[in-house]
Amino acid sequence: MINIFLEDDNINVKVPKDKSLRYVATKTGASMEFGCRVGDCLTCIAKVKSGMQYLNDKNEKEIRALEILASDVSGLRLMCQCSVKADEGEIVISYGF
């Protein structure tokens, strides 16, 4: 299980490997926002404050979408494109960053 702290909601949740952040949002009732859910609309942008290495790598679509938004995208992810890729670790996420 990996530990995810959703800073804005003050939720600390243990999540098994391979679960998506959408699943995490639904199960915890977190206020993370989603729009299109397919990486187009940028609604679900969030800052991964630590533990980026425990998430899946960005896909082509996400890289392109983020590039349009800002020149410095370090730490930024589209939550609808993210899932947990490790058994252990600590991730801190802020969507109202």
Next chain:
Amino acid sequence: MLGEITKVTESVNFIGAFDPQIRTFDIIMKTANGSSYNSYLVRGSEGVAVMDTVKKEFSEDFFNALERLCEYDEIKYIVLHHLEPDHSGALIELMEKAPNAELIISGRAVMMLKGLIKRDIPFEVANTGKIISLGDKTIEFLSTPFLHWPDTMSSYLHEDKILFSGDVFGSHYYDERLFDDKVGDFSYAFKYYYDHIMRPFKQYVRQALKLYAQFDIDIIAPLHGPILRSNPQYYLDKYAQWSSEEKFRKHEFGQKMISVFYMSSYDNTQEMAKKIMEGADLVEGVVASMYDLASLDERNMIDLLEESDAIIVGSPTINGDAVKPAWDLLSCMAYLESGGKIGASFGSYGWTGEAPEMLHDRMRWLKFRLPVSPLKIKLIPTDEELKACVLFGQEVAEITMGKMVEMEI
């Protein structure tokens, strides 16, 4: 005969269109005397910038005005402060006519452009700080997203001290005298527009006001209604006041408000509501109150929802559904920010009991935080069940006061 073209300053002209006939705007808003689709032409020593276009049906007025002020090949930039159809309606035709023009949109508009225009057109992206030059005129861009479309941006014309604010500071108010010091009393329309269009995005209004504050603004040129030049600070202050974070209660006593809304036919859901409120009120720093949806006006619903840090909604299950006033209550969230508010649902039921789950799901879509599962009780609550209601209220209140939620999924 063609009328005079309105000058905003020596180098900026109004080239928008008037729509005195429109009575309902964007499905959700009424207008008593019509509106306008404002568009502006900025002339510099090295070319022209067109700031937004108009609704498609009004293209003729727009092109007529534009053609009297410049040649198409002088247009260097077309700026769309957001892509909503009432401002992008003449874009394609304008791009076809103006061969040298570069389209400027915000980053968030990129994904939308194709959805609206249905073809590939070249564009340049502007984020905060981007500057374009027309020789002796300088336009600086500001990213002011979600006001009220995700892709909204604003811009500032330095030499003329004009803020092109997009839909921010707009009013659906038709008056060809156009300037705030010349038109009739549009204050109701200015507030009404804020309440319906900007209020759901208060935190973004506050961010935008911070960006605007760095500029010395003589004129605010919005995309609907009067141009604000008599005292721009007055309108900036109004927006600051309306979008302020301070709530009545919090402001005075530093407390959190929890509102329990319910409806009940045989008092069962009402009994639950009383106990939930009692539980919530046990928590220090919380003021819990309950309201019977049977006698609450929409206006009051909106204000109560806005003031509340947590909203607990109860409905009996009637014919497999929650009752209409409960849905009406949640529909009012369209006028408010919900991000971050805590939600919970409950209700008494007879045999199927869908209502609390349905309200919970609806609140999920409305972006509430939903830390506790819905509470359902079959018919008349027992003493044990009423105790569970107290604990339910208490749990919601503690989380509202900042208790960390620990869970495993």
